[in-house]
Amino acid sequence: MSTMTTQNINDGEEIDYLELDQMIEKEFDGEKENLIMILQAIQRRYNYLPKATLLYVSEKLEIPYSKIYEVSTFYSTFSLEPRGKNIVSICLGTACHVRGGERVREQIENTLDIKDGETTADKRYTLESVRCIGCCSLGPVIKINEDMHGRIKPDEIETVLNQYE
Numbered sequence: 220m221s222t223m224t225t226q227n228i229n230d231g232e233e234i235d236y237l238e239l240d241q242m243i244e245k246e247f248d249g250e251k252e253n254l255i256m257i258l259q260a261i262q263r264r265y266n267y268l269p270k271a272t273l274l275y276v277s278e279k280l281e282i283p284y285s286k287i288y289e290v291s292t293f294y295s296t297f298s299l300e301p302r303g304k305n306i307v308s309i310c311l312g313t314a315c316h317v318r319g320g321e322r323v324r325e326q327i328e329n330t331l332d333i334k335d336g337e338t339t340a341d342k343r344y345t346l347e348s349v350r351c352i353g354c355c356s357l358g359p360v361i362k363i364n365e366d367m368h369g370r371i372k373p374d375e376i377e378t379v380l381n382q383y384e
């Protein structure tokens with residue numbers, strides 16, 4: 220039996236299979252029914268769903284990989300691409316749009332030198348546009364990880380982003 224419990228994947232990221240195995244067994248009783256919660260836990264751990272972890276879950280829970288892939292792509296909260304340490308969501312819903320959301324998005328893109336949907340080269344930030352995050356009266360709104368920033372102005376973007384380095 221191999222003693223290797225980790226494996227390098229994209230960009231030098233390591234999958235800790237021992238940890239993954241224990242998580243599936245201890246937190247989720249190794250049950251197929253807990254697939255979505257297992258995927259959520261993997262995403263919390265790696266910030267996305269590395270393919271190697273999905274293959275492992277497939278084998279461990281005896282669920283076809285095609286089924287796991289289908290679930291992973293069905294829910295927009297899951298990402299199959301590596302994402303940055305900080306997820307910057309810019310709301311482009313109607314209320315935020317009319318209050319200048321597009322200018323805020325452009326400012327974020329210029330400041331981070333990435334486009335919507337991309338991740339900075341240093342993997343610190345991923346920018347994602349979203350449609351309404353439920354704080355319309357505070358528009359334009361950005362959300363960084365779990366923090367809301369309302370009535371944000373383009374000239375405040377750099378200072379706010381710097382809080383998340």
Ligand code: FES
Pocket residue numbers: 310311312313314315316350351352353354355356358360
């Ligand atoms: S439209 Fe932006 S929070 Fe609702």
